[in-house]
Amino acid sequence: MRSALPGHELVLAAPERLADAVRALGTVDRLLPAHAPGRAVPAALPWSGPPPDIAVDLHGCGPPSRMLLADLRPRRLLVFAPPGRPQAPGPRWRPDEHERDRWCRMLRWYGLHADPDDLALPLPDEPSPAPGAVVLHPGADAPARRWPAERFAAVGRALARDGHRVVVVAGRGEGPLARRVAAYAGLAPDAVAGGERDLPFGRLAALVAHARCVVAGDSGVAHLASALRTPSVVLFGPVAPRLWG
Known part of the structure; x- marks a missing residue:
C-alpha cells in the first residue's frame, strides 16, 4: 500500500496493544484503535475525520468487516466479493490460497501494484540485548x-x-x-x-x-x-x- 499510494496517509485499524509496533516499524502513519473480543469485528471504528479516500478490508471476506468499513463512506472500498454472489464486484475469495498471495491479488484486482515477495521490514535501530543468540x-x-x-x-x-x-x-x-x-x-x-x-x-x-x-x-x-x-x-x-x- 505504501509503494502503490505514496501520497496517502496510511491508517491501520487494529487493537491498541499494537501501537508500539506501529511506532517502531513506521510502515503505517498511525493506528486507529479497534476493540473487539478475540478475533471478532468491532461494532464501530472511532473515525472522526472526513470519509477516507480508500478503505481496505484485510479482515477476511466479510460481511461484518465490509459493513464496518462501508459505514465510513470511503470513496473506494477494496474488498473481496461476498461468497455466493458471483455478480458482486471484487475478486473471488479462495480458501486454499496463501495469505500473502490472497491480499496482494485483491490489491492487484483493484489496480494497485502488490508483490507477495516484498515483505521485508527495515532492521530496527535499537541494539539487540543478546546478539547472536x-x-x-x-x-x-x-x-x-x-x-x-x-x-x-x-x-x-x-x-x-x-x-x-x-x-x-x-x-x-x-x-x-x-x-x-x-x-x-x-x-x-x-x-x-x-x-x-x-x-x-x-x-x-x-x-x-x-x-x-x-x-x-x-x-x-x-x-x-x-x-x-x-x-x-x-x-x-x-x-x-x-x-x-
Whole structure:
C-alpha cells in the first residue's frame, strides 16, 4: 500500500496493544484503535475525520468487516466479493490460497501494484540485548499451535550444551510457559525475555533481527523473523505452511 499510494496517509485499524509496533516499524502513519473480543469485528471504528479516500478490508471476506468499513463512506472500498454472489464486484475469495498471495491479488484486482515477495521490514535501530543468540518462542495464540514446552526445553538444552546463547521470549501472559521452558532446559532465569507484559516491540524486533536463529510455533514471532530475514525453524499446527508460512 505504501509503494502503490505514496501520497496517502496510511491508517491501520487494529487493537491498541499494537501501537508500539506501529511506532517502531513506521510502515503505517498511525493506528486507529479497534476493540473487539478475540478475533471478532468491532461494532464501530472511532473515525472522526472526513470519509477516507480508500478503505481496505484485510479482515477476511466479510460481511461484518465490509459493513464496518462501508459505514465510513470511503470513496473506494477494496474488498473481496461476498461468497455466493458471483455478480458482486471484487475478486473471488479462495480458501486454499496463501495469505500473502490472497491480499496482494485483491490489491492487484483493484489496480494497485502488490508483490507477495516484498515483505521485508527495515532492521530496527535499537541494539539487540543478546546478539547472536538463538531465540525460542514457545507461545502462540491458540493452544493447537503450541509445541509442547518440554520439547522446546529439549531444543534449548541441546543448543546450550553446544555453546549457544539461548533466549526464551514471551508475550503478555506467556511468562509461566517461558520460565518453565527455561527451567526444564537448565537455563538461567535471566534467559527469559518478557512474560508479565509484552516486550517493547523495538527490543523484540532487535532480538529477532540479530539472532543466529529463531525457533517458534506458528506465531507472530515466526512471521517477524521471516520479515527481518532471520533464519528460522517454524513448527506449524492445524494451519498448513502452504497457507500461512
